[in-house]
Amino acid sequence: MGSPTGFLQFPRVEVEHRPVAERIRDWYEIDRPLVERVLNEQAARCMDCGIPFCHMAGCPVKNRIPEFNDLVYRGKWREAAANLHSTNNFPEITGRVCPAPCEASCTLSINSEPVTIKHIEYQIAEKAFAEKWVRPLKPAHRTGKRVAIIGSGPAGLAAAQQLCRYGHDVVVFEKSDRIGGLLRYGIPDFKLEKHIIDRRLEQMVAEGVHFEPNVWVGRDVSADELRRDFHAILLAMGAGKPRPLTVPGADAKGVHFAMDYLTQQNRRIAGDPIPTNGPNAIYARDKHVVVIGGGDTGSDCVGTAIRQGARSVLQLEILPKPPEGKNPETPWPLWPRIMRTSTSHEEGCTRRWSVLTKSLSVENGQVTHLHGCEVEWVRGPKGWDMREKPGTEFTVRADLVLLAMGFLHVEHNGLVEQFGLALDNRGNILVKQWMTSVPGVFAAGDTVKGASLVVHAINQGREAARTVDRWLREF
Numbered sequence: 001m002g003s004p005t006g007f008l009q010f011p012r013v014e015v016e017h018r019p020v021a022e023r024i025r026d027w028y029e030i031d032r033p034l035v036e037r038v039l040n041e042q043a044a045r046c047m048d049c050g051i052p053f054c055h056m057a058g059c060p061v062k063n064r065i066p067e068f069n070d071l072v073y074r075g076k077w078r079e080a081a082a083n084l085h086s087t088n089n090f091p092e093i094t095g096r097v098c099p100a101p102c103e104a105s106c107t108l109s110i111n112s113e114p115v116t117i118k119h120i121e122y123q124i125a126e127k128a129f130a131e132k133w134v135r136p137l138k139p140a141h142r143t144g145k146r147v148a149i150i151g152s153g154p155a156g157l158a159a160a161q162q163l164c165r166y167g168h169d170v171v172v173f174e175k176s177d178r179i180g181g182l183l184r185y186g187i188p189d190f191k192l193e194k195h196i197i198d199r200r201l202e203q204m205v206a207e208g209v210h211f212e213p214n215v216w217v218g219r220d221v222s223a224d225e226l227r228r229d230f231h232a233i234l235l236a237m238g239a240g241k242p243r244p245l246t247v248p249g250a251d252a253k254g255v256h257f258a259m260d261y262l263t264q265q266n267r268r269i270a271g272d273p274i275p276t277n278g279p280n281a282i283y284a285r286d287k288h289v290v291v292i293g294g295g296d297t298g299s300d301c302v303g304t305a306i307r308q309g310a311r312s313v314l315q316l317e318i319l320p321k322p323p324e325g326k327n328p329e330t331p332w333p334l335w336p337r338i339m340r341t342s343t344s345h346e347e348g349c350t351r352r353w354s355v356l357t358k359s360l361s362v363e364n365g366q367v368t369h370l371h372g373c374e375v376e377w378v379r380g381p382k383g384w385d386m387r388e389k390p391g392t393e394f395t396v397r398a399d400l401v402l403l404a405m406g407f408l409h410v411e412h413n414g415l416v417e418q419f420g421l422a423l424d425n426r427g428n429i430l431v432k433q434w435m436t437s438v439p440g441v442f443a444a445g446d447t448v449k450g451a452s453l454v455v456h457a458i459n460q461g462r463e464a465a466r467t468v469d470r471w472l473r474e475f
Contacts (some may be wrong), residue, residue, distance in 0.1 A: 003073065006044030012113035013038055020347050024307050027189040027269050029096070030343055034116075039123055042116045043072040049107045053333045054117060058105030060459040061088045065102060065117055072120055081128035084121060089158045089458060090200060092129065093183060095122030096192050098455045099296070105333035129199060136206035139167035145472045148173060148230040150217045150415065153181030154454045155445025156236035157204070158461030159468070163234075164209045166469040171230075172209060175216040178270070182238060183454070185263040188300050190307070194270065218414025231475065232440050232468050235415065235429060236461065239407040239446040245292065249360030254367040256282050258297045258404035265304050276308075284310040288397040290370050291315040292357055293404030296342075301402045303344030313349045314396060318386070320377055321353035356388065360401065370398040407451040426450060434464040435471070442468050 003009070016032040017023070023030045034042065046069035054065045064083055071080035084091045095118060106114035128134050145168045149156045152174040164170045178184050180197045205211070215221060226233050242257045244250070261282045268274050276283040284305035291301045294317030305313050322339045330336045345351065354375050361369040374392035377384050409427030410416060416423075422430040422437035428450050429436055429443040436443050444464035445457040 003044035006041070006073075007047050007108055007112070007115075010041040010045050012045070012116060013042060015116070015119050017343055023190065024347050027307065029193055030190055031096075031122075033123060033126070034119060039116075039120065040073055040075070043069045043120055045108070045115045046070065046073075047107060053105040053107060054102040054115075057333045058102035060101070060453070060455045061094075061462070062459075063087050063091075063102070063121070065115075068124060069115065069117070069120060072124065077124065077127050078131070078133055080124045081133050084124050085128070085134075088121075088455075089161050089462070090154065091121050092125035092196055092200065093154070093192065094455050094458065095119070095125050096196070097187055098453065101335050101453075101455075104335050110332050134200075134203055136203055137165055138207055139165055141167055142169065143167040143472065145169065145231045145475075146171070146229065147232045147234065147468060147472070148217075148226050149234045149236060151181055151236035151238060151445075151447070152176075152179045152184075152211070152213075153236060153238050153445065153457060154183060155238075155447070155457035155461035155464075156181065156234070157183075157200075158458045159234055159236060159444060159465040160209050160461075161204050161207065162462055162465035163468060164204070164207050166465070168469070168472065170209050172211050173215045173217045173221065174211065174213045177214050179211050179213055185266045186259055186297075186300075187266075188262060188304055189266065189269050190303060191300070194266075216414075218416075218418060223415055223418035227440070232442065232472055234464060234468060235410075235436070235441065235443040235447050236445045236457075237410055237415070237447050239409055239428070239449075239451040240411045241408040241427070242403065243405040243408050245357065245401075245403050245405070247357055247359050249362045249367060252360060252362040252367040253365050254399060255360065255401045256403065258291075258293070258301050258402050261402050262297075262300060262304060265308070282400070284308040284313075284400055286311050287399035289313045289400045289402065290396065290398040291402045291404055293317065293406065294319065294351070294353070295404065295406065297406075298402075298404035299342040299344045301404055302349045303342075303347060305400075305402075306344070306347045306349070310400075312397075315345075315349055315351045316355045316357065316372065317351070317353045318356055318375065319353065356386070358393075360398065361395075367398055367401055369395050370401060371395050407446070409450060410447045434460075434467040440471075440475075442471075 017030045048066045052066050068080045068083045100118040102117045103114040108114045147168050147170050149160050149172045160170045160172045275281050289305045289310045291298045324339050356375045357372045359371045360367050374389045375386050424430045434442045444460040
């Protein structure tokens with residue numbers, strides 16, 4: 001433990017962001033990293049608890065947080081980087097986009113402000129790359145076993161790196177033209193610039209992972225071909241089936257799923273010649289934008305629309321507005337359901353809660369207005385019931401409606417049907433110790449869990465890789 005009184009000496013220091021007026025004019029990341037002296041003090045705030053809830057309850061990948069905090073405090077950055085990479089394949093990504101459940105479960109969160117764990121993780125990862133400590137880790141020998149991984153999101157990439165390091169020959173198939181899945185096309189550059197992904201992929205290629213982009217498994221390659229060419233298969237396609245809006249007018253022009261919208265803009269930034277106007281363009285310039293869904297994806301749509309020059313941005317959420325500060329229904333060390341304002345919200349957005357979309361007005365095939373009403377949530381014998389509040393109907397201008405209402409489950413068409421895989425009652429692939437109902441076919445990440453956090457996907461990819469390796473060595 002670096003400083004026994006650090007949590008008393010030093011207050012929490014929040015990471016600053018670039019000014020709103022500056023950052024909404026570009027697509028670069030917005031954080032201003034803390035200087036090393038301040039970061040040293042923030043690491044000193046860690047109390048090295050007897051039971052580190054940040055590690056045990058908060059972090060899905062079980063980062064050894066008190067240990068790397070102490071190493072940072074002592075200036076042992078290389079040891080801190082080795083410690084962090086021992087549990088997390090991509091700390092440079094989680095240090096940027098993870099909501100930090102570790103901080104919610106920090107013991108200091110009981111009656112004070114938690115340690116800045118997420119930013120310390122970010123700084124360790126960036127230091128490791130800057131000092132060239134991130135190098136290929138090649139296995140001592142190859143097993144001769146071939147593994148196919150379907151999907152190059154966080155679960156697929158984590159599993160691929162682990163399995164390659166175990167000595168197996170790994171091929172990652174990705175239906176898109178670039179590797180990265182959700183990380184590449186689902187997260188805006190102002191949260192995660194894509195060169196961050198590319199430098200990690202360079203390490204993985206040097207380690208021996210083989211990537212096959214532009215290959216849609218289930219269409220270009222069949223399930224039978226996979227079974228013939230590989231000893232094991234890991235499905236990590238994500239939860240790609242978005243929840244639709246089922247109201248009159250939902251099929252109009254100008255109504256789009258959030259991922260389609262975010263993907264287009266990420267492709268533009270990557271240099272793809274995608275127009276900002278025309279029949280296939282999804283672009284917010286000079287439009288009144290309505291985002292339906294109050295989660296992180298909805299927030300990403302807000303920040304993107306503002307940067308594209310939207311005339312107005314309104315975000316609607318069907319659930320009630322969460323309480324400010326503490327919530328007795330989600331006590332420490334649980335992830336608190338409280339009011340959160342993202343950096344995108346700070347840039348200029350109107351938010352409404354307890355709102356139900358009733359219909360969309362359409363003129364000449366184009367959406368023009370959204371009609372909704374307020375609702376109240378009443379606890380009944382079977383749980384919470386939603387009831388419309390009479391007299392609360394409203395209409396707002398809507399030139400572009402973005403659907404960010406979450407995802408239902410993995411896409412069933414194609415590979416899932418070809419393998420004949422068993423599904424759970426939510427439509428996710430059913431697994432037992434990461435193996436599906438078909439021997440030799442495994443699954444992990446959102447494909448199994450449903451839409452969740454990047455850090456959960458990384459953890460499941462690592463766990464599944466361990467199981468696949470054990471199965472191959474017994475096979």
